Amino acid sequence: MPTILDEITSALDFRRFLGPELSDRLRLRGATVDGIEATQTIQYYHAAQHLTDPATRGNDNSVVLAAFKPAWVRVYVRSGLVSAVPGVTGSLTVERRRLGFIWNPVATLAPQAPGSITAQPTADYATERGSTALTLNFIIPAADCYGVLRLTAALTDAGGRSLDTSSVVVNATLQQTLRLRGIMISYSGPPTAVPPPNAPPPPNINLAAPTLANLQSTASRALLAMPVQSTGNFAVAGTIAFTLPLDDARTGAGGCSVNWGTLLTQLATQRTNDGNRSDVVYFGLLPAGMPVNVPGCGNNGLGAGRVGDVATLLHEIGHGYGFAHTPCGAAGTTDANYPNYKPYPSASIGEFGIDISTGNVFPPLATSDYMSYCFPQWMSLYQHERLVGHTRLDPSWIVDTPLWEQYAPWKDYLVPDYIPDPPPGDPWKVAQMRPDPVISIIGVVRSENEVEVTSVARVRAVSTPPGRATALRARLLDADGRELARAPLHELAVQGGGCGCCGDGERKPGEPPYTFQAMIADVAPGAALTIGSAEATLWQRRAPERPPRVSGVRAELTQSGGVRLRWKAESAGESREAWVQWSNREGKVWHGLATGLAGAEAEVSLAGLPAGEALLRVLLHDGFHTAYSEPVRIEVPRRPPETAILAPADGAVLVAGAPMRVWGAATDSAGTPLPDESCLWLLDGKEVGRGTDAWVTAPAAGEHRATLIVRAEGEETRVSSSFTTIRVGEREC
Numbered sequence: 001m002p003t004i005l006d007e008i009t010s011a012l013d014f015r016r017f018l019g020p021e022l023s024d025r026l027r028l029r030g031a032t033v034d035g036i037e038a039t040q041t042i043q044y045y046h047a048a049q050h051l052t053d054p055a056t057r058g059n060d061n062s063v064v065l066a067a068f069k070p071a072w073v074r075v076y077v078r079s080g081l082v083s084a085v086p087g088v089t090g091s092l093t094v095e096r097r098r099l100g101f102i103w104n105p106v107a108t109l110a111p112q113a114p115g116s117i118t119a120q121p122t123a124d125y126a127t128e129r130g131s132t133a134l135t136l137n138f139i140i141p142a143a144d145c146y147g148v149l150r151l152t153a154a155l156t157d158a159g160g161r162s163l164d165t166s167s168v169v170v171n172a173t174l175q176q177t178l179r180l181r182g183i184m185i186s187y188s189g190p191p192t193a194v195p196p197p198n199a200p201p202p203p204n205i206n207l208a209a210p211t212l213a214n215l216q217s218t219a220s221r222a223l224l225a226m227p228v229q230s231t232g233n234f235a236v237a238g239t240i241a242f243t244l245p246l247d248d249a250r251t252g253a254g255g256c257s258v259n260w261g262t263l264l265t266q267l268a269t270q271r272t273n274d275g276n277r278s279d280v281v282y283f284g285l286l287p288a289g290m291p292v293n294v295p296g297c298g299n300n301g302l303g304a305g306r307v308g309d310v311a312t313l314l315h316e317i318g319h320g321y322g323f324a325h326t327p328c329g330a331a332g333t334t335d336a337n338y339p340n341y342k343p344y345p346s347a348s349i350g351e352f353g354i355d356i357s358t359g360n361v362f363p364p365l366a367t368s369d370y371m372s373y374c375f376p377q378w379m380s381l382y383q384h385e386r387l388v389g390h391t392r393l394d395p396s397w398i399v400d401t402p403l404w405e406q407y408a409p410w411k412d413y414l415v416p417d418y419i420p421d422p423p424p425g426d427p428w429k430v431a432q433m434r435p436d437p438v439i440s441i442i443g444v445v446r447s448e449n450e451v452e453v454t455s456v457a458r459v460r461a462v463s464t465p466p467g468r469a470t471a472l473r474a475r476l477l478d479a480d481g482r483e484l485a486r487a488p489l490h491e492l493a494v495q496g497g498g499c500g501c502c503g504d505g506e507r508k509p510g511e512p513p514y515t516f517q518a519m520i521a522d523v524a525p526g527a528a529l530t531i532g533s534a535e536a537t538l539w540q541r542r543a544p545e546r547p548p549r550v551s552g553v554r555a556e557l558t559q560s561g562g563v564r565l566r567w568k569a570e571s572a573g574e575s576r577e578a579w580v581q582w583s584n585r586e587g588k589v590w591h592g593l594a595t596g597l598a599g600a601e602a603e604v605s606l607a608g609l610p611a612g613e614a615l616l617r618v619l620l621h622d623g624f625h626t627a628y629s630e631p632v633r634i635e636v637p638r639r640p641p642e643t644a645i646l647a648p649a650d651g652a653v654l655v656a657g658a659p660m661r662v663w664g665a666a667t668d669s670a671g672t673p674l675p676d677e678s679c680l681w682l683l684d685g686k687e688v689g690r691g692t693d694a695w696v697t698a699p700a701a702g703e704h705r706a707t708l709i710v711r712a713e714g715e716e717t718r719v720s721s722s723f724t725t726i727r728v729g730e731r732e733c
């Protein structure tokens, strides 16, 4: 069928009047490229058309793209005629720059479903920007999205005739990774802290510790919204057996609840046992059925939340990157530097965001920053910029300019005794992260003159605890009372997390009660440890007469995939607590496995350990000194792959006929990603793709099921999610 354009040009018969060259140039005006936007989570595009304060605007596509994460390329199309031009389609050519000036072809992409659009002579900015249905869309797959890219959109009509071409250059030069170490929490205890009055106490419930796959699926929103590559780096940093329900009442202004405070001190202890790494964020993962009042809590890399609560994980790890709340809702003290993106409400994300898995657009008028207490939430321009190059994401830049190589490598730089696992790309960071011998003191400052210490341990860990330093000091003294070393107490929960946790009233930093950690340099055995201010000593512990000893460790694998450990302990100190660490590198680097063990035996989970030989050792703390056992060798059994569907999420609602992402995580039991060939996707039982990250067209309106099958080393894991597709227009507002 001839297009309107064909009809007009033939009716006017331009060629006879104007000659072939000029008439072709006029034909090209049938539809033109008005602009190209390349976006992954949020992007500037024609900012002057909606941001009224010039200080908050940015150039088109100036938000850097993350390498190895898919990008949506939205081509904005205009009719050059007075009427609309239907059936405009085209292609997108992707080229990558090499040596600073050579453009190498990467791919020529076809548009995403439905594959063509109607070009309008004019468009309302917010309407067009607010819906991917109004642009011609292309998706650069994760594997191709890196380096400096030149994107050339070529528009054609239904007959394949060229209408217009236009190019932009975008940067996908930022390579960084979401690095999470999950502390898995099992629960055995009462179903509630507030049982109904005048009734017998309800029976205890037992909830198994979550798995690495649970951590990966709960991190799906974080992987999507943050400037990080599609595949994260996940590991288990030990397991905690918790026994208190978390639905107890909020403490007054500032605190979460008494039981949350107890959990935070246990998480801090576990993190210390793991070396308190500065290139990751720790997250305590609670079972989905955990009784809670506040959904999540914590701060400074010590957040915790339940399996499946994707929004809480994103928010809590935001505190782990050092972010404060942003000004919307009852969020307490908020970040004073958060920009006012006029004309939008406070804590607006500032530009149009996108969920690349679905093509959903987040308008700045109705979307709040994810560190605020208003909803819906998404990544803002402000937090995006602060995550670019963040040390806890192991950032590096992809550079292609000539002669760069000679500046890039670090010559023969090696840290002999310690290399973190996984190692960061940059050896200077290895040096920064080298753990120091420290005395870690963890506890709760109950009031102005009352300090409760729950753990004292001498270990190797990165010696700065996250969190704000308070005015109180911990000191190591010699027998004559002279100070050998000192360090400030760091407050572990400055702002209540979890949103809704600490909304009532303002709490000043350093105002009790709060959980704390202090890390004093372990320079000498010493004779006493104290905590206090310049004027008064609030807590003191003297060295016991003889240091503790731990020996005779025996390990036996159990049916349930754990290990039963027995040891001999001797101590004369005030308290006695055992920790367990593991190493698969002959003891060059140790990771945390368990903490808070009383007695002389325990069953410990081996979740997250790589299959094969590993060493275990027991640390015995007497409240002043720490003894280390000789390591014992175990053989960690091979287990099935850890597999999670990140998109389509279970219960998701998608638009039929629109692009749909099938995105999963597939790792071995230790968190090492498996190759793409190991992964197969089924949609309603039929094979639709391979690899962890692929795009298909969403099926016809109705109920559907996506299945990810992962095969590795003779083991197979299958996971499924159920989702619904609807026709456009049916979606509820």
Ligand SMILES: [Zn+2]
Binding pocket: 315, 319, 325, 495, 496, 497, 498, 499
């Ligand atoms: Zn918070």
